C-alpha cells in the first residue's frame with residue numbers, strides 16, 4: 001500500500017562561510033507518499049527552507065549538498081537514466097544526487113515545482129502574467145519523455161536563485177503559441193482569478209498580493225508537477241486571503257493528486273492541510289508522524305514545547321509557541337555531539353549527552369523521534385545538571401575557537 005514518491009536519506013547541506021561550516025541540514029531523513037500533504041514545522045533557522053532548496057537543487061554557493069540521497073519515484077525517468085547512470089537507479093527510483101545537473105534540471109517545473117512566500121520574486125515585472133504562465137506551459141511541452149535528451153532550459157549559475165526558478169519559466173521574452181496562452185488563461189481561471197482573459201494581459205504590479213499568489217500557483221501548476229513544494233506560501237497575506245489560498249491548494253491537491261511538501265509556521269495550516277508532519281530542529285527532523293502522533297502523542301520535548309498540548313486538532317493554537325533558550329548555533333565546531341536540544345530541554349538526562357538515533361514511537365508505523373524518551377521514562381534522578389552541559393559546551397567551543 002505504500003507508494004513513496006520521495007525518499008530522502010541522510011541528507012546534509014552545509015554552508016562554507018568565513019565563520020566556519022554551517023550544518024543547515026544535517027542527517028535529514030524523510031519519506032513522502034504519493035498524493036499526501038506533508039508539513040514541516042520548526043523554529044526559524046531550523047533548516048526548513050534549505051531542505052526545500054536542497055530538494056529543488058537550488059542551494060547556492062557557499063552552500064552545498066554534501067551527502068545523502070534523494071530518491072524520486074518515476075518509472076519513465078528511471079528508464080531514461082538507467083543506461084547512462086545505472087548506479088543512480090533502483091527499480092523505479094532515481095537518486096537525484098547521483099545524476100548530472102542537466103538531468104536534474106529537466107525535472108524542474110515538470111516533476112518538482114516550488115512556490116515561495118513572496119510572489120513578486122517569481123515574476124518578471126516587465127512581462128505580462130499571462131505570457132509568463134504561457135511560457136511555463138511551454139516548458140512542460142518542450143519536456144521530452146526522455147529527460148536525457150532534454151535541453152538544459154535554465155541558464156548558468158550566475159543567476160540568482162529566484163531568477164533560476166524564473167528562468168525555468170522565462171528564458172526570455174519569446175514567442176508563445178496561442179495554445180499556451182489559452183492554457184495560461186485556463187490556469188488563471190483554475191486558481192480563481194476573475195476575468196482571466198483580461199488579467200492575463202496585465203503586468204505583475206497590477207495584481208494584488210493575493211491575486212499574484214494565485215498566479216504564482218498557476219505558474220507552478222503549468223508544468224503539472226508531481227511534487228509541489230510550498231515554502232510559507234501564505235505568510236505574507238492577510239488572514240482571509242490566506243484561508244482562500246489554502247482552500248485553493250487543498251482543492252487543487254484533491255483534483256490533481258499532486259504531492260505537497262508544505263513548510264509553515266502556522267499550526268492551523270498544518271491541522272487543516274497536512275496528512276503527516278515533521279518537526280525540524282537544528283537541521284534534523286526530530287519527530288514525525290501523523291497529526292495525531294505529533295499533536296497528541298508527541299514524545300520529543302521540543303515538539304511538546306513548540307506545539308503545546310493540543311487535545312483536539314480543531315482547537316489548535318495558530319502559532320508555534322516560543323521555547324525558552326536560544327536556537328542552537330549550526331556552526332559545525334559549535335555543535336556538540338549530543339542531543340542538540342538538551343540545553344533547552346526540561347527533561348534532559350545523562351543519556352542525552354550522547355546523540356539520540358531515531359526511535360519508533362507509539363502510534364502510527366511512521367511515528368519516529370530522535371529522543372531517548374521513546375525508549376525510557378523520564379527519571380528526575382538522572383536529570384542533567386546545567387553545569388554538566390555548560391562544561392560540555394565550553395569544552396566544545398574552546399576546541400573550535402582555538403583552531
Ligand SMILES: Nc1ncnc2c1ncn2[C@@H]1O[C@H](COP(=O)(O)OP(=O)(O)OP(=O)(O)O)[C@@H](O)[C@H]1O
Pocket residue numbers: 015017022023024042043044045046047048049050051061062063330
Ligand atoms: N546563504 C547562507 N549562508 C550561510 N548560512 C546559511 C545560508 N542560508 C541559510 N543558512 C543557514 O541555514 C540555517 C537554516 O536556514 P533556513 O532558511 O533553512 O531556516 P528556516 O527553517 O527556513 O527558517 P525560517 O522559518 O526563518 O524561514 C540558517 O540558520 C543559517 O544558519
Ligand code: NI
Pocket residue numbers: 048049050231
Ligand atoms: Ni524558511
